Amino acid sequence: MSLGIDEPIREPWRHALEEPSVKDGILVLLVEDEPQMQRFLRASLGSHGFRLLEAATGAEAVLQATTHSPDIVLMDLGLPDVDGIALTRKLREWSRVPIIVISARGREEDKVEALDAGADDYLTKPFGVNELFARIRVALRHAGQSGGEGPGPVLDLGEVRIDLEARRVTVAGSDVHLTPIEYKLLVLLAKNAGKVLTHRQILKEVWGPAYAGQTHYVRVRMAELRKKIERADGPKLFVTEPGVGYRLVAERADEAPPVK
Amino acid sequence: MSLGIDEPIREPWRHALEEPSVKDGILVLLVEDEPQMQRFLRASLGSHGFRLLEAATGAEAVLQATTHSPDIVLMDLGLPDVDGIALTRKLREWSRVPIIVISARGREEDKVEALDAGADDYLTKPFGVNELFARIRVALRHAGQSGGEGPGPVLDLGEVRIDLEARRVTVAGSDVHLTPIEYKLLVLLAKNAGKVLTHRQILKEVWGPAYAGQTHYVRVRMAELRKKIERADGPKLFVTEPGVGYRLVAERADEAPPVK
DNA sequence: AAAGACCTTGACGGCCCCTTGAGGGGGCGG
DNA sequence: CCGCCCCCTCAAGGGGCCGTCAAGGTCTTT
Numbered sequence: 001m002s003l004g005i006d007e008p009i010r011e012p013w014r015h016a017l018e019e020p021s022v023k024d025g026i027l028v029l030l031v032e033d034e035p036q037m038q039r040f041l042r043a044s045l046g047s048h049g050f051r052l053l054e055a056a057t058g059a060e061a062v063l064q065a066t067t068h069s070p071d072i073v074l075m076d077l078g079l080p081d082v083d084g085i086a087l088t089r090k091l092r093e094w095s096r097v098p099i100i101v102i103s104a105r106g107r108e109e110d111k112v113e114a115l116d117a118g119a120d121d122y123l124t125k126p127f128g129v130n131e132l133f134a135r136i137r138v139a140l141r142h143a144g145q146s147g148g149e150g151p152g153p154v155l156d157l158g159e160v161r162i163d164l165e166a167r168r169v170t171v172a173g174s175d176v177h178l179t180p181i182e183y184k185l186l187v188l189l190a191k192n193a194g195k196v197l198t199h200r201q202i203l204k205e206v207w208g209p210a211y212a213g214q215t216h217y218v219r220v221r222m223a224e225l226r227k228k229i230e231r232a233d234g235p236k237l238f239v240t241e242p243g244v245g246y247r248l249v250a251e252r253a254d255e256a257p258p259v260k
Numbered sequence: 261m262s263l264g265i266d267e268p269i270r271e272p273w274r275h276a277l278e279e280p281s282v283k284d285g286i287l288v289l290l291v292e293d294e295p296q297m298q299r300f301l302r303a304s305l306g307s308h309g310f311r312l313l314e315a316a317t318g319a320e321a322v323l324q325a326t327t328h329s330p331d332i333v334l335m336d337l338g339l340p341d342v343d344g345i346a347l348t349r350k351l352r353e354w355s356r357v358p359i360i361v362i363s364a365r366g367r368e369e370d371k372v373e374a375l376d377a378g379a380d381d382y383l384t385k386p387f388g389v390n391e392l393f394a395r396i397r398v399a400l401r402h403a404g405q406s407g408g409e410g411p412g413p414v415l416d417l418g419e420v421r422i423d424l425e426a427r428r429v430t431v432a433g434s435d436v437h438l439t440p441i442e443y444k445l446l447v448l449l450a451k452n453a454g455k456v457l458t459h460r461q462i463l464k465e466v467w468g469p470a471y472a473g474q475t476h477y478v479r480v481r482m483a484e485l486r487k488k489i490e491r492a493d494g495p496k497l498f499v500t501e502p503g504v505g506y507r508l509v510a511e512r513a514d515e516a517p518p519v520k
Numbered sequence: 521a522a523a524g525a526c527c528t529t530g531a532c533g534g535c536c537c538c539t540t541g542a543g544g545g546g547g548c549g550g
Numbered sequence: 551c552c553g554c555c556c557c558c559t560c561a562a563g564g565g566g567c568c569g570t571c572a573a574g575g576t577c578t579t580t
Contacts, residue, residue: 108388115394120402121381128368134375142380142402179526196427215567217528223569242536242567243440244427439537475556477539483558502547502556 026140029053029070031061031087032102033079041074044129058082058090065091072139077103077114085117092118098139102127155190157248160229160237162190171229181206182225185218189238194250196241222246286400289313289330291321291347292362293339301334304389318342318350319455325351326451327465332399337363337374345377352378354413354424354451358399362387415450417508420489420497422450431489441466442485445478449498454510456501482506 033056055061077084106124155162199215293316315321337344366384415422459475
């Protein structure tokens with residue numbers, strides 16, 4: 001019965017990532033106006049170590065979400081002042097927090113509408129706590145893996161630095177002029193440093209999906225890039241994977257540590 | 261809808277990156293053995309522009325997922341040869357593809373087990389197509405937004421590690437360069453670790469269906485693979501099954517989840 | 521209109537990778 | 551012991567992929 005979130009389940013999918021937060025740290029925003037349900041969920045969640053935040057109206061919910069940025073939102077659709085669907089859309093305008101909708105309405109159209117509005121899951125009352133917890137774990141799992149936000153405004157590759165905001169590239173301190181395609185190509189490779197990108201991927205991202213077959217384009221542009229950027233940097237920055245594509249070597253030795 | 265709270269809906273969650281593929285390009289792996297359900301889903305998915313891949317057994321499913329890397333998996337739990345839960349875990353060892361479980365079993369423990377095994381959603385039969393599609397959209401939304409972040413799926417075979425996302429292989433920590441065919445061969449064997457793959461299967465998956473008779477190709481490439489990655493690892497990694505094919509020994513001795 | 525920046529396109533030489541065939545070894549049945 | 555089958559090894563050969571260069575076309579700038 002105590003198949004709660006603290007169960008020592010093996011989690012093979014969570015290879016090696018920052019623990020988003022231990023169970024005790026997880027902050028749940030409960031959007032619910034019905035007192036009975038409030039009590040029930042408050043007890044269940046509380047006894048499993050979640051920290052709780054509550055809101056009984058849409059306005060409150062927005063305020064709570066804004067100021068405390070919870071890790072997950074449980075939203076009942078039956079609110080007095082606002083439609084839960086609209087509230088979901090509102091939240092989705094600026095936040096990617098996981099939203100699990102709880103509703104007494106089991107009609108298919110309701111589910112579709114909520115999910116398309118941005119909800120991550122839809123649970124019909126009555127439901128079991130264990131299922132709720134399992135779905136919370138799934139939602140947190142998703143949120144955790146996209147954890148780190150986009151890369152900073154500056155990509156640092158040893159001698160080479162790319163200022164994404166200024167669209168400026170420097171090699172060993174001095175500016176290097178890149179044409180539009182060269183720049184897109186470099187940024188694409190830099191953002192995926194260490195990974196091999198196939199010709200197809202590169203062409204689709206840089207030139208557009210229609211050019212997926214023009215492998216030669218990549219070769220010519222790549223040669224130009226190498227001439228401009230790889231000059232001073234002794235070790236090869238761009239590595240050719242014959243028959244596959246290209247890879248930009250990652251300078252930093254951090255990388256994902258071994259699984260075991 | 262009626263309150264001023266809902267602004268123009270611009271699907272803000274999609275700002276992460278360009279959509280990897282339009283709906284028409286999405287490849288669905290349908291793991292289902294029941295003919296009636298097969299027909300139903302085949303028709304529904306097909307008419308909505310999804311490309312379809314089918315598997316009626318666990319082994320087939322693994323092979324299909326291995327070679328075609330679908331964008332999403334729909335899995336019925338009632339398979340003849342393997343438990344769907346175990347299959348989910350198996351897939352999660354190397355892949356982060358969204359998995360939506362479809363089952364006739366509505367018991368809460370079943371849901372919890374499936375979700376904790378790595379499934380992203382759980383749909384109880386009977387269900388409506390529209391809900392299924394909505395949940396597919398949610399799953400794809402999640403998959404799309406995590407773009408290039410995350411630890412990346414890694415196959416761990418003792419000394420040998422295969423980083424699928426980076427297409428990089430290391431033996432005892434140092435990089436090993438593999439040609440395209442060598443790499444495909446290794447990955448195929450690794451994803452089916454423990455199982456014997458016949459020459460025919462290997463040729464079909466790595467070289468293409470037209471090469472099914474060229475057994476010698478496999479032998480030569482296999483020899484090269486052994487020279488490159490089996491050197492330091494004392495115990496044999498690749499086992500020859502005379503007259504049949506090859507097998508990669510599974511190192512991990514665990515994998516015995518007691519069916520509670 | 522002329523000049524410049526940028527991309528496409530083709531040709532060519534070099535090198536990587538796959539094929540292909542020959543030679544040899546080990547297991548098994550006769 | 552011998553012969554057959556299956557497998558491993560090695561190296562030569564050729565085809566295809568890659569890097570390079572330069573001419574020509576298109577669009578923008580002056």
